[in-house]
Amino acid sequence: MAYINITSVKQQTYDAIVVGTGISGGWAAKELTEKGLKTLVLERGRDVKHIVDYPTTNMRPWEFEHLGQPTLALREANPMVSQHYIFREDAMHFVVKDAEHPYVQEKPFSWMRGYQVGGRSLLWARQTQRWSDFDFEGPARDGFATDWPIRYADIAPWYSYVEKFAGISGNKDGLPQLPDGEFLPPHEMSCVEKHFSEQTAKHYNNTRPIIIGRAAHITDPQPIHTEQGRAKCQHRNMCQRGCPFGGYFSTNAATLPWAEKTGNLTLRPHSVVHSVIYDEKKKRATGVRVVDALTKEMIEFYAKIIFINASAINSNLILLNSKSNRFPNGFGNDSGYLGKFIGFHNYRGRVTAEFDGFHDRTVDGRRPNGAYIPRFRNVFKQETDFLRGYATSFSASKMGNATTGIGETLKENLFKPDESGWSLGAQMMGETIPKEASTVRLDPTLKDPWGIPQLRMSVDFDDNDMKMVKDFYTELSEMLEKSGFTNIKTSDTKRNPGSENHEMGGVRMGNDPKTSLLNKWNQMHSCPNVIVTDGACMTSTSTQNPSLTYMALTARAVDHAVAEMRKGNI
Numbered sequence: 001m002a003y004i005n006i007t008s009v010k011q012q013t014y015d016a017i018v019v020g021t022g023i024s025g026g027w028a029a030k031e032l033t034e035k036g037l038k039t040l041v042l043e044r045g046r047d048v049k050h051i052v053d054y055p056t057t058n059m060r061p062w063e064f065e066h067l068g069q070p071t072l073a074l075r076e077a078n079p080m081v082s083q084h085y086i087f088r089e090d091a092m093h094f095v096v097k098d099a100e101h102p103y104v105q106e107k108p109f110s111w112m113r114g115y116q117v118g119g120r121s122l123l124w125a126r127q128t129q130r131w132s133d134f135d136f137e138g139p140a141r142d143g144f145a146t147d148w149p150i151r152y153a154d155i156a157p158w159y160s161y162v163e164k165f166a167g168i169s170g171n172k173d174g175l176p177q178l179p180d181g182e183f184l185p186p187h188e189m190s191c192v193e194k195h196f197s198e199q200t201a202k203h204y205n206n207t208r209p210i211i212i213g214r215a216a217h218i219t220d221p222q223p224i225h226t227e228q229g230r231a232k233c234q235h236r237n238m239c240q241r242g243c244p245f246g247g248y249f250s251t252n253a254a255t256l257p258w259a260e261k262t263g264n265l266t267l268r269p270h271s272v273v274h275s276v277i278y279d280e281k282k283k284r285a286t287g288v289r290v291v292d293a294l295t296k297e298m299i300e301f302y303a304k305i306i307f308i309n310a311s312a313i314n315s316n317l318i319l320l321n322s323k324s325n326r327f328p329n330g331f332g333n334d335s336g337y338l339g340k341f342i343g344f345h346n347y348r349g350r351v352t353a354e355f356d357g358f359h360d361r362t363v364d365g366r367r368p369n370g371a372y373i374p375r376f377r378n379v380f381k382q383e384t385d386f387l388r389g390y391a392t393s394f395s396a397s398k399m400g401n402a403t404t405g406i407g408e409t410l411k412e413n414l415f416k417p418d419e420s421g422w423s424l425g426a427q428m429m430g431e432t433i434p435k436e437a438s439t440v441r442l443d444p445t446l447k448d449p450w451g452i453p454q455l456r457m458s459v460d461f462d463d464n465d466m467k468m469v470k471d472f473y474t475e476l477s478e479m480l481e482k483s484g485f486t487n488i489k490t491s492d493t494k495r496n497p498g499s500e501n502h503e504m505g506g507v508r509m510g511n512d513p514k515t516s517l518l519n520k521w522n523q524m525h526s527c528p529n530v531i532v533t534d535g536a537c538m539t540s541t542s543t544q545n546p547s548l549t550y551m552a553l554t555a556r557a558v559d560h561a562v563a564e565m566r567k568g569n570i
Contacts, residue, residue: 013301015032016038018309019308021117026259032264035558039266041259041266041268050242054243057242064089090240101449104455105457108460113311117251117269126249127213127216128215128545134379139539142388144387144433149510167221168548169184175211187215187217187368193395197371210371216548218232218247218248273291276318277300278327288301296450308530312538313503316536319532320338321452333517341505342434342440344498345432346390348492350427355485370395376389388464388468396423400420434504440457459497459503522553529565
């Protein structure tokens, strides 16, 4: 006869479980605890407390042993992650090294991960644009991917909800392809960026608007931000180190401390989620299995609602590894599409240029944001030989030597009139089309350090992506030339998929359970008490940065799930 330790089970039972503490996991924790649910939040990495655990946040450049650069030995030991701009001395302690969590690359995939409380919310670029119906209707319009089960009207109030809490700076630009939000005062474009905007408006009849970026930086603290203990952005431009002022939005500065104040939060770091537990009799998920990262002990935790927010690829991994008699091919995988239709953003294109003018002007201080060109290709109609389009971020700066030199030379340069010209650098962010051939799946034999199958990555660019890159080169070069820029050059970064953080899909939303895994509320079609609201849920990738959409989807999903739980429906 088996004996069950009832006391132990009770100690490991909660109203809700959240897997992951990144941007979406933090929001799930905040919303669930605010609604009164005793919530266990699981993080596979170590704890990182706001301010306390930002070791480099106030270090001077000369205080870094290698002046901020990774050593050759570190780069050679980490060929994948070292491709990422964040892999520097001031932030690499927040980045997973290549050997720490191995995976199999059938095609090159530079998987950039942050295994600590806060995840990559400590490292993100903080660009926050709403999606529009041009994005949500894209798959239905051109027939690629499956139709989104929601439209802009479904998520618009939730965008407003999360924007007010997070603090988003920006202008109300009145663009149908880029809806306005609840904005704090915007950052300012430089004179050259304004010139480019004005000239482009003139030459293209206002069809290619250039605006200041919208960013998760507090430019004018509101009472809600003061209540969070956050202050105005100081424009230090050292965000990846962790901001001691809370000037930019992160899980550590905002959502988790807010959840903790409710008294309903239990945070457990060093907890690698192995799989979701499915009860064949109850026909619902009852909890998760966890491998303690320090002891390798397997522990089970139980709850009525389970939010999977482990970051897109790891959420796929957990669900693929959650096998049972009901789900022999992975949790909720009745459609057979789990781990398929992986998408990402295409950052390969770069354009640089110079401008000979505004010699009597310069920039003052630092700006943690750039200018932005929303998608202008294939928005209102199909007009190119490729599907969807790209957005562009760029910034301009002086080419002079005002800040070069040491000691007396530096002082002299600072007082010299800087009569040099300006340089401009632009990068594309292209929408890739999720394809069934783009997959992640479990390796049949290889295990990771926690005894969980390694992932096999098979994600790549296609002909549509490369046509888009060429169009970016042509169109941006023409726009710059017409605006008086010279020495225009194009380059291909040849970055691998995954190297810019925006991996999406594999557990996509949809109306039809035969072609998707999640419904319009981010619930599993086949098990509605399991909810996925991180990048794994995305049906398509848009040209906008995705994090704001993750936040809004999460808040919306929690609201629905808790209401359904209280009705006894899940």
